[in-house]
Amino acid sequence: MVKRQPLRMCVCCRERDEQRNLMRFVVSNGEVVPDPTGRAPGRGAYVCSKPECLQAVLKKKRLSQALKAGQGEAVEKAIVALQRVKE
Ligand SMILES: [Zn+2]
Numbered sequence: 669m670v671k672r673q674p675l676r677m678c679v680c681c682r683e684r685d686e687q688r689n690l691m692r693f694v695v696s697n698g699e700v701v702p703d704p705t706g707r708a709p710g711r712g713a714y715v716c717s718k719p720e721c722l723q724a725v726l727k728k729k730r731l732s733q734a735l736k737a738g739q740g741e742a743v744e745k746a747i748v749a750l751q752r753v754k755e
Pocket residue numbers: 678679680681682683715716717718721
């Protein structure tokens with residue numbers, strides 16, 4: 669039997685995918701920060717690697733809306749890094 673992976677939902681396109689295909693972000697000290705390990709405590713939100721979703725995070729601050737916290741430089745750096753990987 670194939671072991672089922674937990675599914676996570678992208679805050680931008682609302683599609684579900686396996687956790688390893690999405691990037692997790694959490695709130696730390698009132699600011700959204702990337703969680704590359706996927707294990708940080710606290711409320712998390714996920715973003716998939718589709719270019720339009722990465723753009724929505726940068727331009728429309730979708731993580732900030734989803735987590736009700738400030739979206740600072742750490743998020744932008746993480747998203748830009750993800751975009752580079754995709755290119
Ligand atoms: Zn998405």
